[in-house]
Each structure stands twice: as C-alpha cells, then as structure tokens.
Amino acid sequence: MNAHDALADLVISSKLVPPDVSHAIHRPRLTERLDQGVTGRLTLVIGPAGSGKNWALSSWAGRSERLPGPLAWLTLDEEDNDPLRLCAHLIAALRGAVARTGGAAPLTVSVPPLASADSVGSLVTQLLNQLSGLPSPVVLVVENLHELTAGPASALLLRLVRHAPDRLRVVLSARTVPEPALRDARLRGELTEIRSAELAFRMPELRELLAARSVELSGAEAGRLLSGTGGQPLALRLALATLPEGDDGGTRSWAAMPKQLDLVHLRREVVDRLPEECREVLLRTSIVREACPSLAQALSGRKDAGAILHRLAAEYDLVTAVDPQEPGGPVHYRHHPIVRELLRGEFAERTERRGVEAVHLAACDWYRRDGQLLQAARQAVAAGRYRLGLRLVRSVGYRLCVSGRARAVLDVLESVPARRLEGDAHAVLLGAVARIAVEPGTDVSERLRRAEELFERAASAKPASAKPASATALIAFCRMVGDQYHGRVEASLRHAREAEEHLFLPDRPYQLDDDTRAAFFLPYFGEFQWWNGRTDEARESLRRGRAGAERAGVEFAALHSRLVALRMDIGTGRPGGDDCVRELLRTIESRGWAHQQPLCAVYLAAGWWAWWRHELAEARAMLGAFRSATGRPGYGQLLESGLLEAELLLAEGQPGRTRDCLAVLRARLEHGEPPAAYRSRLLATECRAALALGLVDQVRARLRGADIGPPASARIAVVAARARTLGKEPHGALDILRLHSSAKGAHSALRADVFVEAAYAHWTRGSRHAALDAVERALETAEPLAYHRPFADNGTWLRPLLRAHRAERRTHARFVDGLLGGDDVPAAAAPAAATTVLLTPREAQVLAALPSHLKLADIAKGQYVTVNSIKTQVKSLYRKLGVCSRREAVEAAERLGLLE
Numbered sequence: 001m002n003a004h005d006a007l008a009d010l011v012i013s014s015k016l017v018p019p020d021v022s023h024a025i026h027r028p029r030l031t032e033r034l035d036q037g038v039t040g041r042l043t044l045v046i047g048p049a050g051s052g053k054n055w056a057l058s059s060w061a062g063r064s065e066r067l068p069g070p071l072a073w074l075t076l077d078e079e080d081n082d083p084l085r086l087c088a089h090l091i092a093a094l095r096g097a098v099a100r101t102g103g104a105a106p107l108t109v110s111v112p113p114l115a116s117a118d119s120v121g122s123l124v125t126q127l128l129n130q131l132s133g134l135p136s137p138v139v140l141v142v143e144n145l146h147e148l149t150a151g152p153a154s155a156l157l158l159r160l161v162r163h164a165p166d167r168l169r170v171v172l173s174a175r176t177v178p179e180p181a182l183r184d185a186r187l188r189g190e191l192t193e194i195r196s197a198e199l200a201f202r203m204p205e206l207r208e209l210l211a212a213r214s215v216e217l218s219g220a221e222a223g224r225l226l227s228g229t230g231g232q233p234l235a236l237r238l239a240l241a242t243l244p245e246g247d248d249g250g251t252r253s254w255a256a257m258p259k260q261l262d263l264v265h266l267r268r269e270v271v272d273r274l275p276e277e278c279r280e281v282l283l284r285t286s287i288v289r290e291a292c293p294s295l296a297q298a299l300s301g302r303k304d305a306g307a308i309l310h311r312l313a314a315e316y317d318l319v320t321a322v323d324p325q326e327p328g329g330p331v332h333y334r335h336h337p338i339v340r341e342l343l344r345g346e347f348a349e350r351t352e353r354r355g356v357e358a359v360h361l362a363a364c365d366w367y368r369r370d371g372q373l374l375q376a377a378r379q380a381v382a383a384g385r386y387r388l389g390l391r392l393v394r395s396v397g398y399r400l401c402v403s404g405r406a407r408a409v410l411d412v413l414e415s416v417p418a419r420r421l422e423g424d425a426h427a428v429l430l431g432a433v434a435r436i437a438v439e440p441g442t443d444v445s446e447r448l449r450r451a452e453e454l455f456e457r458a459a460s461a462k463p464a465s466a467k468p469a470s471a472t473a474l475i476a477f478c479r480m481v482g483d484q485y486h487g488r489v490e491a492s493l494r495h496a497r498e499a500e501e502h503l504f505l506p507d508r509p510y511q512l513d514d515d516t517r518a519a520f521f522l523p524y525f526g527e528f529q530w531w532n533g534r535t536d537e538a539r540e541s542l543r544r545g546r547a548g549a550e551r552a553g554v555e556f557a558a559l560h561s562r563l564v565a566l567r568m569d570i571g572t573g574r575p576g577g578d579d580c581v582r583e584l585l586r587t588i589e590s591r592g593w594a595h596q597q598p599l600c601a602v603y604l605a606a607g608w609w610a611w612w613r614h615e616l617a618e619a620r621a622m623l624g625a626f627r628s629a630t631g632r633p634g635y636g637q638l639l640e641s642g643l644l645e646a647e648l649l650l651a652e653g654q655p656g657r658t659r660d661c662l663a664v665l666r667a668r669l670e671h672g673e674p675p676a677a678y679r680s681r682l683l684a685t686e687c688r689a690a691l692a693l694g695l696v697d698q699v700r701a702r703l704r705g706a707d708i709g710p711p712a713s714a715r716i717a718v719v720a721a722r723a724r725t726l727g728k729e730p731h732g733a734l735d736i737l738r739l740h741s742s743a744k745g746a747h748s749a750l751r752a753d754v755f756v757e758a759a760y761a762h763w764t765r766g767s768r769h770a771a772l773d774a775v776e777r778a779l780e781t782a783e784p785l786a787y788h789r790p791f792a793d794n795g796t797w798l799r800p801l802l803r804a805h806r807a808e809r810r811t812h813a814r815f816v817d818g819l820l821g822g823d824d825v826p827a828a829a830a831p832a833a834a835t836t837v838l839l840t841p842r843e844a845q846v847l848a849a850l851p852s853h854l855k856l857a858d859i860a861k862g863q864y865v866t867v868n869s870i871k872t873q874v875k876s877l878y879r880k881l882g883v884c885s886r887r888e889a890v891e892a893a894e895r896l897g898l899l900e
Contacts, residue, residue, distance in 0.1 A: 010088035010111065015075045016096065018061040018141075019054070025208050026063060030056045030199070035066040037192035038139055038169045042161065042185045045173040047196035048318050048336070050234025053173045054143050056199055061141060068169060069137035072097035076143060081150035083120045086157065087111065090140075091127060097138045104134050120152075124160055132165035145174035146273075175273075176315045196317050196336065200231030213240060219628055230336050271346055274316070281308045282318060283350065284359055286343035287382070288375075290322065290334040298366045299359055309333045357383045368392070374400060377412050386420045390427045397430045398474075402520040402549075404556035404593055406437035425454030429474060436478050440485040440597050441632050448475050473502040473521075481524055487635035489531065489675055496528055518548030519557035523564050523598075527636065530568045533676035538568060556599070559588055563602055567640070570608045571677060573714070573750035581609045600629040604640050611644060612749075612785075614792040615842035616651055617872035618865055619644065625866075638668065639678045646685050651793065655692035662686050680713030687719040691726065699723045714740045714750040718757045730761040737761070752782035756790040756798065763797060772809065775801050779812040788840070791819045818844065821898070839880070839898065846873045847898060851890050 034056070037043035045053040061071055072093040080086040088111045095107045109126040112119070131138070148154045161170050185191035201209065206226055210217055217225065229235035271279055284299040285291040291299070293306025302308070312318045312333070319333040335343070348356055360383035367376035377392035389412065397409045413421065413431045421427055432447040455471060476499035483492035503517050522545030529538035546561035562584060585594075585606050593599045607622030623644055626637075633641060642665035649658040662685060674682055687699045700723045703716070717740050721733035737758045740751070755778035762771035775798075778790070791798060799820065806816045821839035839847065842863075849859045860870040878884060881892040893899045 010085050011092045015089060016073055016093050018058045018073050021055055021058045022062060024059060025212050027205055031060050031064055033194060034060045035064055038068055040192055041164060041169060041190040043171040043192040045194045046177055046317050047199050048175055050232060051196040052199045052233035055233060057141055057143060057173055067139055069139055070097040070100040072138060072140045074142050076147040078147055081148060081153045083152045083156050086153050087120045087123050094140060101134060101136055101138060120156055124156060128163055131168050134167040137167050137169055139169045141171045143173050145172050146176055201236060232336060278308055278312055281305050282312060283343055283347040286335060286340050286347055287359060288363055290332045292330040292332045295366050298362050374408060381412060381415050386416050390424055394426050394430055399516060401434050401437045402516060402557045403554050404596060406434040410434040410438055425451050425458060429471060432478050433474055436481050440481055440634055444478055448478055469502045473499045477521060484528055485634040492528060496525055515548035515552040518545050519552055519554045523557060523560040527564045531675035531677045535572060560598060563599060563605060566605050570605060573748040581606055595629045600626060601637055603629060604637060607644050611647055612787060612789055614788040614840050616648055617876060618842055618869050620648055621866055621869040639674055643681055643685060650689055655689040658689040680715050684715035684719050691722055696723055696726045700727060714754055718753045721757045725761050725764050730764045733761040734758060749782060749785045749787040752778045752787050753790045755781060756794060759801060771801055772805055775805050776809060779815060783812050783815040843873050843877055846870060847877055847893055850886055
C-alpha cells in the first residue's frame with residue numbers, strides 16, 4: 001500500500017469542501033472583517049451554537065475576492081479525535097491548496113501505510129518545514145475546533161497553529177477559546193478575534209434577510225425582532241420558522257416571537273457540553289437579564305460564581321461582559337437573548353418548582369437590598385408572590401411612568417393573574433396610568449371605574465381607608481389625557497380642574513413629592529392651556545413642570561415640558577434657535593425615546609422649524625420620521641402633522657392638493673372646529689391655498705365679519721390683507737396691517753409676515769420707497785429668528801425689492817445674500833439663468849460641501865440630518881442648476897458665483 005492509498009483510507013473528501021451557502025444573503029461586513037483577519041497569521045471566530053460562525057466562514061470562502069492565496073478547508077467531527085486521522089485530513093487539505101499555488105513544490109509529506117499515533121509528531125514537523133518554503137500564502141480554515149475533546153488531537157492542531165510559518169494563514173472556528181495557542185499570538189499582535197457580537201445581524205442585514213424570505217415587517221416590528229433575538233442567526237431562524245403564511249399563501253407577516261424554542265438543540269450542543277459548575281451558574285443566572293458576581297453568588301450559592309461568569313464570557317462566549325453601571329462598580333454579565341430564553345426553559349425543566357421559586361425569591365431579595373424595586377417586583381411575581389410583587393411595583397410605579405419606563409411597569413402588572421390584580425384598587429389604577437403613558441389613546445375607562453368601585457368598597461368596609469387625594473387626581477389625570485388625546489376639549493377641561501384641585505394635597509400611598517407630581521401633570525396641563533389660547537399660563541405651567549422634573553431628576557418629564565414649550569413657541573411665532581431644536585432632537589434620540597409618546601412629537605417640531613427656514617426637503621424628512629415613529633397620533637399631533645403636510649404642498653406649488661389635504665384633515669376632526677391654538681393656523685392655510693388658486697372673492701366672503709384686530713392672529717390679518725390687495729384695495733390692506741405692525745409681540749416672527757405683506761401692498765400701489773421701508777422692518781424682525789419662509793413664498797415680486805435694498809441700504813447684508821442665493825453676481829457678468837437660481841440655506845450648505853471628497857453620508861453626519869435629506873437636496877440642486885452630476889453641479893455653481 002502506498003502513501004496515497006493510506007490517505008484514501010483515512011480521509012473523507014466531503015470534509016475538505018466548504019458547505020454551499022450560495023442561497024444565503026451576502027453579508028459584506030463579515031467578509032471584509034475576515035479579509036482583514038487573514039492578512040495576519042491567526043484568526044479566531046468564536047461563538048456559541050447558533051451564532052453563525054460556520055455560516056460566516058463558508059460564505060466568506062465562497063465569495064471573498066481578497067484571499068491572499070488558495071484556500072484549504074477542514075470540517076472537524078468526533079472522529080478527528082484520532083490524531084492519525086486528524087493529521088491525514090490536514091495533509092490532504094493543505095496538499096490540494098499548495099497544488100493550486102503557482103510555482104510551489106508539491107507537498108511530499110504523507111501518512112505511511114503502517115503509521116501509528118506515535119508517529120504523528122514527526123508528520124507535523126515535516127508538514128511545517130515544507131510549508132515554510134511556500135512562495136505565496138495559503139489559507140487554512142479549520143471548522144468546529146470544539147469537536148476535539150481528546151488531548152493528543154488538540155495538542156497536534158495547536159502545535160500546528162503555534163508554529164505555523166508566515167506563509168500559512170490559519171482561521172479557526174470554535175465555541176471556546178483555545179487559550180494556550182492564543183497567548184503568544186496576542187502578545188505579538190497577530191491574532192484577530194471575531195466574536196458573536198460581530199456575527200449578529202444588524203438592521204440592514206435583517207431587512208435583506210426578510211426581503212429574501214418575502215417577509216414584511218414594519219420598522220417597529222423589525223426592531224422588536226432584532227432586539228428579541230439579539231440578531232443571532234439561530235434565533236432569527238427559529239423566529240422566522242414560526243411565521244404564519246399569509247391569506248393568499250404569499251407574503252407573510254410577523255406576529256410574535258416563538259414561545260417554545262429548540263431545547264433539544266440547546267441541551268445537546270450547549271448545556272451538556274459545559275462543566276457542571278459552569279452549567280449550574282449559567283442556568284440559575286438565566287432568570288435575570290444580567291448579573292454581577294454578587295447576584296450570581298446569591299442565585300447559585302457559589303462563592304466562585306463571579307469567576308465562573310468570567311470564564312463563560314472569556315472561553316465560551318455564552319455571556320457578554322458589559323461596563324459597570326457605576327464608575328468603579330463590578331462588571332456585569334449579560335446573556336445573549338436567544339441563549340437566555342432557551343436556558344430559562346431548560347432551567348424550569350431540570351429543576352423542581354420549589355427550587356425555581358427559591359431562586360426567583362433570592363433574586364428578589366438581592367434586588368430589594370440593591371434598591372432595584374421594579375426588578376424585585378418582577379422576580380417576586382415570577383416566584384408566585386403576587387402580593388409582594390404588587391406592593392413593590394406600586395412603590396416605584398408612578399415615578400417610573402413619569403421617567404419614560406411605563407412599559408416596564410405595565411409588563412410586571414400584566415404578568416400578575418387577573419384575579420389577583422382586579423382586587424387591588426391601587427394596582428388597577430397604576431395599570432391605567434401606565435397604559436395611558438404608553439398609549440395615550442387607549443380607553444381605560446373600565447379600569448378607572450373598577451378602581452373607583454374598589455376604593456368605595458374599601459371605604460365602606462373601613463372608613464379610615466378613604467380614597468387618597470392622589471388617587472382622585474390620578475383618575476382625573478387619566479381622563480384628562482384621554483379626552484385631550486381625542487380632542488374632547490370641554491371634558492378635558494373639567495377633568496383638568498379636578499386633577500389640579502387634588503394634585504398637591506398630601507397623601508401617603510404613592511410617595512409622590514411635589515416635584516414629581518409637577519413633572520407628571522404640568523406638561524399635559526400646559527399643553528391643554530396652550531390649546532385654549534392661554535399661552536402665558538401655559539408657559540408658567542411648563543416652566544414649573546420642567547423645574548420640578550429637573551429637581552426630581554426625571555429627565556423624560558423635563559424633555560416633555562421642553563418639547564411642549566417648543567411646539568407652542570413655533571405655533572405662536574416665537575421659536576428658539578436652531579441649536580435648541582437640534583439639541584432637543586439629539587437628546588431624545590440618544591436616550592431611545594424618539595418612538596415613545598409624547599416625545600415622538602420632537603420630529604414634528606424639527607419639521608416645523610425646517611419649514612420655518614424654508615428647508616422643504618428637511619421638513620418632509622422630519623414629517624416622515626414622525627409618521628414612522630408614531631402609529632396613532634394624538635389630536636394635537638394629528639393637527640400639527642396635517643398642517644405641516646399642507647404647508648409643504650403649498651410651498652411646493654400645489655395649492656389644489658393643499659386644499660384636498662386640509663379637507664381630509666377637517667373630516668378627521670371628531671368634534672368640529674379645532675382648539676383656539678390651531679383654529680387660526682388652519683383657517684389661514686386654507687385661505688392661502690384658495691388665494692393661490694385665484695379664489696379671492698371666496699376668501700373675502702369667508703373672512704367677512706372675522707376679527708382681524710391685534711387680539712386675533714396675525715396670520716388671519718395677513719391673509720385678509722392679501723385678499724384686499726388682490727381685490728385692488730391696497731389701502732384697506734394697509735389699514736388692517738397697521739393694527740398688527742404696531743401691536744405688542746415685537747419678538748414674534750409673524751410680524752415679518754405682516755411687514756412683507758405691507759411691502760406687497762405698497763409695491764402694488766407703486767410706492768417703492770414705502771415698500772423698501774417695509775422690507776427693512778421685515779428683515780429686522782426675521783433675521784434674528786432665521787425666518788426665511790415669507791421671503792421664499794413671495795419671491796416673484798419680492799426679489800427685485802431685496803436686490804434694491806441690498807444695493808441702496810446695505811443692511812442685513814448676509815441675511816439678504818442668503819435669501820437671494822446666486823443673485824449676488826452682477827447681471828452683466830452672470831448668465832441669464834443666474835437670476836432664476838434660488839437656493840435655500842440648507843441647499844447652500846450642501847452645495848458648499850460638494851467640491852470636497854466627502855461622501856453624502858459624511859455630509860449628512862456633519863450637518864446632523866439624514867442621508868435621504870441630503871440626497872433630496874442634491875437632486876433639488878441638480879434641477880435648479882440644470883446639471884446631472886456632482887462635478888457638473890460644482891462647475892455650474894462656480895460659473896454662477898455660488899461658490900467662493
């Protein structure tokens with residue numbers, strides 16, 4: 001028998017070929033990461049069962065275009081614990097790769113016909129010596145290193161790794177870390193580690209996976225799927241396997257995460273392979289999301305629990321070390337979501353019921369001592385101690401609701417059996433408040449009636465147990481928010497007065513100090529006051545609410561007060577600066593609260609602010625972000641989003657669609673006329689759309705008898721004046737505007753609209769000097785507030801006046817240059833098209849960045865906007881400049897003098 005025959009007897013050829021994963025989606029991120037890894041000597045891909053490490057290697061082997069040399073592949077199994085068989089497979093894999101290396105001598109090392117395990121060491125030595133003479137690199141991929149459980153086989157492979165020559169690039173996949181082989185590689189900086197966190201799917205990859213499987217999910221559903229599975233490939237496969245088929249047998253929609261996962265696979269591939277002490281700590285700590293060493297010790301009863309957690313993280317990658325919650329605090333270890341769900345079921349199956357309850361109670365005691373009462377309540381409920389759990393959640397529930405964590409409170413309450421919950425008046429009331437905080441449009445009237453009934457029953461049985469004042473205030477608060485959400489203004493006012501009357505009376509059951517009560521109630525009450533036109537009272541309520549929230553350390557409520565105040569200021573023409581809007585948006589997004597009510601309205605505020613500056617692409621992007629962030633907008637949000645859509649359509653030159661949009665909006669209003677805060681805005685937009693269509697008489701008839709004096713909105717006065725001017729009555733228009741130009745409110749940007757309209761009336765009369773005076777006053781009002789809209793909306797007749805103002809008066813030069821865009825080039829030197837180029841400030845910023853080598857994503861990051869917004873503005877620039885590419889846009893802008 002020759003050497004070839006010996007290899008043929010030992011080698012299974014299918015183990016030398018990567019699995020075919022051509023049907024799977026391509027993940028360039030991982031391919032690039034592995035390409036970078038094989039530029040060094042050793043790459044380790046480590047992760048638990050189901051983390052996708054072998055899939056990633058197979059996909060990379062089949063798709064990478066940057067391999068440094070031919071690929072040798074070996075998939076290990078239990079039979080490879082025989083050192084001779086392992087050595088034969090390594091030689092066969094490397095022999096084939098070396099044969100594909102140009103100019104390399106073939107490997108002559110072979111397994112003798114009568115070779116024994118004792119001769120394996122000399123075979124590895126010969127193999128290493130022959131590989132050192134290769135002219136170019138060879139990549140060796142060894143899959144499933146964890147299958148080597150016998151000492152001699154592991155030692156053989158690790159010797160090959162440790163002494164591999166420079167021309168041999170080794171890639172290993174394993175569930176645990178072969179620490180001895182890695183120590184020297186780490187010290188030399190020759191090791192690349194890819195762990196399960198990098199193997200997990202990201203959102204773009206998940207969307208590609210869902211598209212490949214014809215699964216349609218909303219953004220919120222995809223986010224829940226990603227967070228619920230941790231992006232782990234096995235968890236995603238199990239979740240997608242439970243999707244029901246659609247009614248037509250085609251596209252499927254995701255309903256919920258699977259409740260029962262593959263415990264057989266978990267037991268065989270993960271739990272049963274662990275040492276006994278690691279298995280015990282892993283199972284017992286699976287009842288909590290993350291554990292520090294002291295908590296793990298309380299749950300397992302082992303003093304070395306912290307060291308075992310470190311081992312599970314470092315060697316097995318079954319838990320992830322996270323930063324301490326406080327500087328200098330202990331490291332916490334978090335289970336991968338898929339592993340935790342599986343382990344909890346495995347723990348319940350392996351342990352008696354009393355044992356499981358005891359571990360939950362141990363966790364409850366630890367959390368109580370640590371001051372984490374909501375976590376303690378969750379563990380008490382899991383142990384079946386419902387009375388204890390309800391008492392704990394009641395003690396912190398209201399503060400958590402005002403801190404943006406109402407969903408967590410609701411989860412604990414909903415895990416209590418209904419028969420236990422329905423008899424506790426305080427728990428029923430807390431559930432109603434939490435539900436209102438999570439979904440303000442939810443009907444909680446039945447819960448509130450049930451709470452009142454239980455309070456009355458308790459008072460009848462025991463007079464000393466009368467309903468506390470805070471309970472009365474909270475019941476009225478829930479009804480006020482519900483009525484406010486649905487636009488029932490009169491009912492909301494009645495409940496608001498009742499809540500205000502009882503809110504600050506002393507009580508004991510809820511332990512709510514005055515600052516927390518102010519943070520909870522006043523943002524909603526301030527918004528309600530604004531709705532009813534009581535803006536000064538609203539500002540005071542919001543100021544008190546924000547101050548109380550900041551003193552109480554409740555950031556969510558402080559941001560709520562700031563957001564309502566910002567929306568009110570934009571609506572009344574007194575906005576904050578651009579930095580104020582962007583800082584609020586960044587803060588809310590960074591906290592993860594942008595998809596929660598009521599803070600999702602920050603996108604509306606940002607959209608209105610962009611419209612204010614006539615940055616229409618940015619405004620539309622923010623409106624789209626708001627609509628994706630909220631599934632069911634409240635009454636005020638419905639009005640503001642509808643009005644913003646109408647204003648954008650009007651600014652884009654579509655008055656007919658504007659009227660259709662406003663008609664739909666009015667049809668959606670359940671109770672006729674909107675509140676005072678929105679009434680004038682809605683009417684003014686409807687009239688402006690009608691004027692754009694030439695329906696002057698219709699507008700004048702509609703406004704006949706309307707109050708247009710200073711107490712009324714300046715918006716209505718501006719529309720009425722435009723109707724008079726178009727009706728050949730500029731003197732009447734000036735009489736209307738004169739009342740508002742001298743009224744209070746010098747800091748309101750709406751006065752700029754008044755002065756622009758006055759300039760139009762003077763211009764129509766032929767009084768150029770008076771028109772320039774009005775333009776001067778409009779610029780003086782608008783410049784500090786960056787208010788571009790009235791100048792952009794009236795560009796046809798106003799631009800000549802702006803050019804004349806710049807030439808003759810020379811004030812507000814920078815602001816005027818921004819409004820005129822490319823018109824600052826002298827007429828004799830500029831092409832004819834130059835007079836038609838009008839850039840918004842945002843388009844001018846984007847244009848200034850185009851000559852650089854920055855990508856659009858980098859430009860968007862630098863301007864704190866989305867990439868889609870930048871793309872929209874670039875398209876607008878191309879259209880205005882009459883070009884088709886970035887290079888042509890830069891050249892045209894330079895010719896027109898738009899770039900310095």
